[in-house]
Amino acid sequence: MAQEVSLQDLCKELEKEELIELVKHLADQYMDIDMAVMEWYVLQKGTEKQNPLSDKLLWEYWERAEEIISNFNDYGGGPEDLEYEAYEYLEKITSLLPQYSIPTEEKRILINRLFMQYAIGNSGFDDVLMDTIYELCESDSDWKHVITLLQKEPDDWNQTLIMRIYKDQLQDGEAYLQLRLQSLKYGMDYWDLAAYYISQEQIEKAIEVAEAGVENGQGRKTELFAFLFDYYADQNEMNQIQVVVDAAFHKQSDIGLIRERAFVYFKRKNEYEKLKNMLVRAFRTDYRDKKHYDDFNSMKEHLSAEDWAEVQEEMIGIVQKESMIDYLEICYDMEMYDEILKIILEPSEYIYIDWDSFADKLVDQYPREIIEYYWNKGCLLIPSGNRKRYKEAVKHFEKARDIYEKKLNEYDVWQTRLEALEIQYRNRRAFLDEMRVFG
Template identity: 60%
Template sequence: MGKSLSLQELCTELKKEQLLDLVMHLSNQYEGIDTAVMEWYASQKRVGKKEAVSNHLLWEYWERAEEIIQRFNEYGGGPEHLAYDVYEYVRGIIDLLSEYPILSEERRLLIKRLYVQYELGNSGLNDIIMDTIYEICQSDSDWKYVIKLLEKSPDEYDQKLIMKIYKEQLQDGEAYLELRLKMLEYGMDYWDLAEYYISMNQLDKAVEIAETGLENGKGRLTELFAFVFEYYAEREETDHIQDLVEQAFHIESDVDMISKCAVQYFKKKNEYEKIKSTLVKAFRINSYHKEYYADFNTMKEQLTVEDWEKIREEMIEIVKKESVIDYLKICYDHEMYNEMLAIISKSPRTMYEYNLGKNLDPIADQLIDKYPQEIVEYYWNKGGILILEGNRKRYKEAVKHLKKVKDILENKLQDKEAWEFNLKALKEHHKKKKALLDELKVFE
C-alpha cells in the first residue's frame, strides 16, 4: 500500500500559476467556491484589495438573502432553515459594514432594497429586515431617508417606528411630539410619552400624562400606576396615594402591585385602618390571579385578632371558591383534615379531571399518617385513570402512583398481602396490554 498524500503536500508542489488554475477549476466545478475564497481572503491580514473584496461579499450576501426573502413574500413564509440562512447573511452584512463602511449612496441603495421586501410584508421576516435597516443607518441623513420610506405606509406600526426614530435616533422632540400626541390610545402609548417628559426632566408634565393615561388608556397600565405611585409616595401625598389605590381597585387593574406598594407605604405612616382596608378590598377583588394562601396569611399577620376574627370566615370562603390548592393549605393549617380528605377523595373519572387534580398529590401525602387506607384508594384510582388511556407514557406515570400504593400498604399498614393481591388482579384484568405488563415488571 502506497504512502498517502495530504492536500497540503500536493499544494506545496504546485507553482503559483498552477494554484491559480486549481482555484479557477474549483470555481467552475462547484457553486459557492467564489464566495468561500473571498471570505477566506477577507479574513487574512496584510493583504491588498480587502475593502473591494468585502464590498463584493456584502452585495453577494444581500442578493442571496434577497432571493430567499422574495420567495418568502411570494408564498407567505418558508422553511425555518432558510429563515436562518437569511439571518446569517444579514449578520454577515452587518459585520462587514462595521469594519468596512460603504458610501452613503450605497447605504441608501441597500436600505431601499431591504425596504422593498419589508413593504411587501408577507415574508414573516420583517423584524429581521427592519433590524438590519437600523444596523445599517450611520447618520441623521440615513435615518431621515428611512422616515421618508416609512411615511408612505398607512400602517400604524410604521408610524410608530417613525416616532421612535425621531425620539431615539434623531432626538427631534418636536417631530416626535407632533406624531405622539395624535396616537394616544393604549396605556403604553401614554407611558411612552410620559417617559419622554421624564427624560426631559419635566416630571410634573409626565405625571399629568400618566394620570390621563390611567383614565383613558386601554390595555396595560402597570408602568403608569407604578410611576404615579412612586411620584406621590416620594412626596408623602397620602390622599393622592389613597385615590390611586381606589382607582386601581375600581378598574381592577394592577391590584396586586398597587395593594402591596400601598400597604408598605401605609405601614411606614402607621396607618392601620388604611392597611386593613387595602388588604381586605384587594382580597375581595377576583379579577386578577392572587397568591391566595400567602395573601390570606399576610392579612392575618397585619390585622388585629379582633378584626381578623370578623372577616376570617369570609376570606376562607373566597379562597375555597377561587383556589382549591390554597384552600387545602389553609385547611391543613387549621387542622381541618376531614374537609381535606373529602375534597381529594373525589375520584377523577376522566383525564381532564385527572389533570385538574395533578397538584393535589402533596396534599394527599400530608394525610397519609391519618388516613392511610383512603390515600391508598386515592393513588390507586389515579393509576387506574392513566391505565385506561392505553399508552406507554401513561403507564409509566401510573406506575409512579402504584409505587405510592405499595409503599403505604407495606410500610404504613403492614399489609403486603393486600398489595400482592391487588397487583395480581390488575395484571389479570389487563393481561392483553403487553406494554402495561412490561412497565409493571418493576414490581417483580
C-alpha cells in the same frame, strides 16, 4: 503501507499560478467557493474602508438573503434551514458594516431593497429587516430617508417607528410630540409620552399624561401606575396615593402591583387602617396573578386579632372559590385534614388538578384512604390506555404498594390486589408488560 498525503502537503508543491488555477477550478465546481475565498481574505488581510472586496461581499450577502426572503414573502414562510440561512446572511451584512464605509448612493439602494421586502410583510423577517436598515443608518439624512419610506406604508407600527426615530435618533422633540400627541390610544402610548417628559425633566407634564393614561388608555398600564404611585409616595401625598389605589381597583388594572406598593408604604408609615382596608379590599377582588395563599397569610400576620377574626371566614371562602390549591394549603396549615381528604377523594369537579402533594402529606394520618387515592388514579388510566398511560398508572400503583409495605406492613394484601388487577386486564399485553416491575 502508503504514506498519507495531506492537502497542505499538496498545496506546498504547487506553484503560484497552479494555486490560482486550483482556486478557479474549485470556484467553477462549487458555487460558494468564491464567497468563502473572499471571506477568508477579509479575515486574514483586513480591508480598507473603500475596498471593493467588501462591497462585493456586502451585495453577495444581500442578494442571497433577498432571494430567500422574497420567496418567503410569496408563500408566507418557508423551510427552516432557509430561514436560518437568510438570518446568517443578514448577520454577515451587519458584521461587515464596521469594516466598510458604504457609499451613500449604494446605501440608499440597499436600504430601499431591504424596505421593499419589509413592506410586503409576509416573510416573518420584518424585525430583522428593520434592524438591518437601522444598522445601515449613520447620518440624519439616512434616518430621514427611512422616515420617508415608512410614511409611504402608513400603519400603527410604522407610525411608532417614525416617532421613535424622531425621538431617539434625530432628537427632534418637536416632531416627536406632534405625532405622539395625535396618537394616544393605549396605556403604553401614554407611557411613551410620559417617559419622554421625564427624560426632559418636565415632571408635571409627565404626571398629567400618566393620569390621563390611567383614565383613558387601553391595555397595559403597569408603568403608569408604578410611576404615579412611586412619585406620590416620594412626595408623601397620602390623598393622591389613595386616588391611585382607587383607580387601580376601579379600572381592574395592576391591582397586584398597587397592593404590593401600598402595603410597603402604609406599613412604613404606620397607617394601620389604610393598610387593613387595602389588604381586605384587594383580597375581595379577583384579579390576575393573585397570590391567595401568601396574601391570606399576610393579612393574618398584619391584621389585629380582632380584625382578623371578623374577616377570616370570609377570606377562607374567597380562597375556596378562586383557588382550590391554595385553599387546601390553608386547610393543611389549619389542620383541617378531613376537608382535604374529602376533596382529593372526590376529584370529579377538579379532574385536571394533581392532588398528589396533599395526598403525600396525609399518608401518615390516613394511610388506607391514600392507598385508595393512588389505586383509583392508576385504575382510571387503564381502560383507554396506551403505553404512556400504563407507565403512569404503574407509578401510582408503586405509591400504593409502598404504603402497604412501609406504613401498614400488609404486603400480602397488596399482592392479592395486584394479582386480581392483572387477572382483570390479562388481555392487555402492554399493560402486563409494564406491570412486570412488581415481579
